[in-house]
Amino acid sequence: MILDEQSNTEQGFIKGELLYMIFQNKSEHFSIAKIKVHDTNENYKDKEIVVKGYFANLQDATVYCFYGDFEKHAKFGMQYQVKSYETYIPDTKDGLIAYLSSDLFFGIGEKTATKVVDVLGDSAISKILSNDEVLNDIPGLKKEKAELLSKTLQENQGFEHIVVYLSNYGIGLKMAQKIYQEYKDEAIDVLQNDPYQYVFDIEGFGFRTADQIAQQNGLSLTHPNRIGAGCIYVLQKNIQDGHVYLPIDNCIKQVLDLLLNPEQSLTADMVSNRLEDLNKDKTVIMKDGNVYLPSLYYAEDGFASNIKRLMIKPIEQDTSMAELMKIIGDIEESEVLSYGKEQFNAINHSLKSKLMIVTGGPGTGKTTVIKGILKAYAAIHNISTDPTDYDSESDYPFILTAPTGRASKRLTESTGLPAVTIHRLLGWDGRDGFEKNENEQLSGKFLIIDEFSMVDIWLANSLFKAIPDDMQVLLVGDEDQLPSVGPGQVLADLLGSELIPIVSLNEVYRQKEGSKIIQLAHLIKHDTCTEDSLINDKDFSFIPCTEHQMIDVITKVFHKARDKGVELRDIQVLAPMYRSQAGITIINQQLQTLVNPKSSTKREVKTNDVVYRTGDKVLQLVNKPENGVFNGDIGEVVAIFEEDENVDHVEQLVIDFEGKEVVYERKDYVNIMHAYCISIHKSQGSEFPIVIMPVVSSYNRMLRKNLLYTAITRSKKSLIICGQQNAFIRGVSTLDTNRRYTTLPEQLNDRLQDIPIDMYEDEDEKEISPYDFM
Numbered sequence: 001m002i003l004d005e006q007s008n009t010e011q012g013f014i015k016g017e018l019l020y021m022i023f024q025n026k027s028e029h030f031s032i033a034k035i036k037v038h039d040t041n042e043n044y045k046d047k048e049i050v051v052k053g054y055f056a057n058l059q060d061a062t063v064y065c066f067y068g069d070f071e072k073h074a075k076f077g078m079q080y081q082v083k084s085y086e087t088y089i090p091d092t093k094d095g096l097i098a099y100l101s102s103d104l105f106f107g108i109g110e111k112t113a114t115k116v117v118d119v120l121g122d123s124a125i126s127k128i129l130s131n132d133e134v135l136n137d138i139p140g141l142k143k144e145k146a147e148l149l150s151k152t153l154q155e156n157q158g159f160e161h162i163v164v165y166l167s168n169y170g171i172g173l174k175m176a177q178k179i180y181q182e183y184k185d186e187a188i189d190v191l192q193n194d195p196y197q198y199v200f201d202i203e204g205f206g207f208r209t210a211d212q213i214a215q216q217n218g219l220s221l222t223h224p225n226r227i228g229a230g231c232i233y234v235l236q237k238n239i240q241d242g243h244v245y246l247p248i249d250n251c252i253k254q255v256l257d258l259l260l261n262p263e264q265s266l267t268a269d270m271v272s273n274r275l276e277d278l279n280k281d282k283t284v285i286m287k288d289g290n291v292y293l294p295s296l297y298y299a300e301d302g303f304a305s306n307i308k309r310l311m312i313k314p315i316e317q318d319t320s321m322a323e324l325m326k327i328i329g330d331i332e333e334s335e336v337l338s339y340g341k342e343q344f345n346a347i348n349h350s351l352k353s354k355l356m357i358v359t360g361g362p363g364t365g366k367t368t369v370i371k372g373i374l375k376a377y378a379a380i381h382n383i384s385t386d387p388t389d390y391d392s393e394s395d396y397p398f399i400l401t402a403p404t405g406r407a408s409k410r411l412t413e414s415t416g417l418p419a420v421t422i423h424r425l426l427g428w429d430g431r432d433g434f435e436k437n438e439n440e441q442l443s444g445k446f447l448i449i450d451e452f453s454m455v456d457i458w459l460a461n462s463l464f465k466a467i468p469d470d471m472q473v474l475l476v477g478d479e480d481q482l483p484s485v486g487p488g489q490v491l492a493d494l495l496g497s498e499l500i501p502i503v504s505l506n507e508v509y510r511q512k513e514g515s516k517i518i519q520l521a522h523l524i525k526h527d528t529c530t531e532d533s534l535i536n537d538k539d540f541s542f543i544p545c546t547e548h549q550m551i552d553v554i555t556k557v558f559h560k561a562r563d564k565g566v567e568l569r570d571i572q573v574l575a576p577m578y579r580s581q582a583g584i585t586i587i588n589q590q591l592q593t594l595v596n597p598k599s600s601t602k603r604e605v606k607t608n609d610v611v612y613r614t615g616d617k618v619l620q621l622v623n624k625p626e627n628g629v630f631n632g633d634i635g636e637v638v639a640i641f642e643e644d645e646n647v648d649h650v651e652q653l654v655i656d657f658e659g660k661e662v663v664y665e666r667k668d669y670v671n672i673m674h675a676y677c678i679s680i681h682k683s684q685g686s687e688f689p690i691v692i693m694p695v696v697s698s699y700n701r702m703l704r705k706n707l708l709y710t711a712i713t714r715s716k717k718s719l720i721i722c723g724q725q726n727a728f729i730r731g732v733s734t735l736d737t738n739r740r741y742t743t744l745p746e747q748l749n750d751r752l753q754d755i756p757i758d759m760y761e762d763e764d765e766k767e768i769s770p771y772d773f774m
């Protein structure tokens with residue numbers, strides 16, 4: 001861009017050329033560079049300055065004009081923090097030749113550059129930018145070189161132009177990079193026509209910023225784009241609280257609150273009319289006084305239809321009760337146990353039902369029942385449960401799956417059979433779809449989905465459409481766990497609908513082995529936990545302390561554990577919130593220092609205020625099925641590579657997730673955090689040998705029954721609660737009354753009410769023992 005100094009007369013600038021790069025992060029385009037100062041209107045006398053910021057591609061021997069602010073770095077002195085910049089293209093013949101023959105334009109030497117300037121004159125750049133066919137007139141300039149020259153010019157000028165334009169709206173270089181990557185040359189058009197589009201397309205672009213830009217562009221407060229974007233934004237935001245839809249009045253109220261309406265020019269009717277328009281063009285779906293985002297409406301609709309499709313096709317099973325009893329009796333003998341009545345019912349009915357749910361708390365024998373079902377099914381059909389007895393994976397009749405990597409790994413460990421995540425099972429294509437769907441369904445005979453409480457309505461829909469008509473399905477889950485992170489409460493809705501056969505397991509078996517943890521879980525489940533229940537036992541202790549003492553207490557527990565020779569990685573701290581004196585962030589900082597301190601032998605990288613070093617325990621925060629890692633997976637930083645140490649020339653962090661190594665570049669660091677302490681939400685579906693759980697009254701509204709129940713049921717061998725007993729008791733007595741708006745029960749009812757089902761809980765045959773038949 002030819003520098004238009006007029007437009008920047010008020011702004012401070014430093015004009016200069018690149019001397020050398022001090023630091024460069026290519027993936028994020030962040031650079032720190034030493035610049036030789038040519039000119040400035042700032043109060044700065046030195047001949048050189050360090051500039052830092054997000055640049056597309058700073059070139060040697062090219063003059064730039066940087067706009068920004070001075071900043072004093074504690075170690076490196078005065079620096080110029082660049083907010084925007086542009087290439088200074090001299091309007092002299094020599095200057096233009098130097099620019100065009102610089103490294104920026106690959107393959108153009110001084111001779112060719114001179115020819116270009118000779119033919120096109122001092123305004124060569126703007127001539128090429130407005131019509132690159134002018135390059136055809138340059139004698140001897142090959143077509144490919146001409147194209148490359150034009151393309152490079154367009155790209156650099158395009159980006160810089162956008163940076164300068166966006167900076168007028170206070171949008172920094174980093175965000176400008178993201179915007180440019182998304183829209184390229186159309187960025188300004190999009191911003192001028194509908195700045196709200198940025199909110200939906202660019203991660204981290206706030207609604208308020210878009211709104212401000214729209215106001216600056218003169219868009220009226222009642223403009224349909226503004227109201228429409230407000231509606232979509234409100235619906236999207238409510239997904240974070242698990243809602244599938246919003247009642248229309250509630251949606252309108254939230255939209256009015258969002259769109260701040262000081263002069264009352266915006267009315268509820270306007271929002272309502274806008275919603276009607278959005279409904280007409282299917283941007284939202286309105287039904288029975290509710291408003292949905294389409295993906296959620298169709299997910300509920302599709303899931304309910306697929307449940308019906310499966311339920312109406314009965315299974316062919318001609319095994320007599322006597323034969324079944326005999327088979328189950330044989331399994332009891334080989335497993336050396338006797339199934340309880342509920343467990344027996346669960347096995348018996350799962351074998352006879354097309355679709356069934358087994359629900360129960362920890363230690364009630366859900367896994368034991370799964371194993372029993374698989375063995376009984378194999379015996380009835382005279383087939384093997386051993387995958388090696390089958391020629392190919394697709395011949396194997398059993399599918400075991402769970403929503404997270406850790407949960408599927410646990411399922412493999414407890415059953416001894418292969419289990420995979422739902423994403424892996426369906427074949428996530430890495431972008432927006434699954435390989436398995438209604439057109440290409442799963443192969444197998446019996447599908448078991450564990451930890452079903454964690455499955456949201458989107459995933460449930462994707463999974464169920466891929467289930468063939470003749471496949472038997474068993475859902476297993478604990479209804480008292482937290483609902484899914486994503487929208488919906490699929491397990492709770494299925495259980496509450498009473499339209500699907502259910503067997504509840506209530507008798508606790510692990511308790512019989514003397515587990516205080518399991519006992520406590522069931523006291524909480526049945527609302528009978530009191531301060532007396534918190535007496536220390538061999539696998540349980542409660543350490544009273546205040547919020548201020550929490551860090552000290554947790555640190556002491558770690559020290560003591562280390563002295564006793566306990567593997568520190570077996571200890572997992574679980575807390576409900578991030579920012580608090582006893583929150584996840586500060587606990588992680590302290591525990592990193594203790595468990596994996598700074599050392600000259602360990603490499604580290606810093607991002608924002610967090611330091612990752614080799615040996616750190618880290619948590620994956622989002623599903624990345626394409627890399628085989630999922631939200632909630634825990635791994636260890638095993639290597640850090642500098643830019644010049646790998647073929648990709650970018651800094652890399654290698655994390656080992658239980659044998660699977662995944663490479664992270666700087667842009668991916670947002671997807672991880674330290675995992676010495678993790679949130680209870682993130683711990684769903686995982687188990688840890690030793691759990692430390694801080695509980696203090698300042699956690700306040702987070703202290704809920706299902707949250708605390710989920711946390712304590714994560715511990716396998718030992719549970720240490722630190723904090724205030726009264727806060728804990730208050731928490732386990734507080735039900736989560738935040739209702740999630742879902743219409744799955746109605747959807748199921750519409751489709752299934754005429755299909756007869758057996759609800760199995762009170763059947764007489766509970767009284768029959770398999771031994772009666774032996």
Ligand SMILES: Nc1ncnc2c1ncn2[C@@H]1O[C@H](COP(=O)(O)OP(=O)(O)OP(=O)(O)O)[C@@H](O)[C@H]1O
Nearest residue numbers: 337338339340361362363364365366367368509510
């Ligand atoms: N009928 C039974 N007789 C004796 N022991 C049993 C019986 N059922 C289960 N158990 C034992 O109780 C313990 C818990 O069972 P299991 O692991 O199947 O429960 P779970 O519901 O899957 O637990 P969690 O949800 O905590 O993983 C196991 O050690 C198991 O062997």
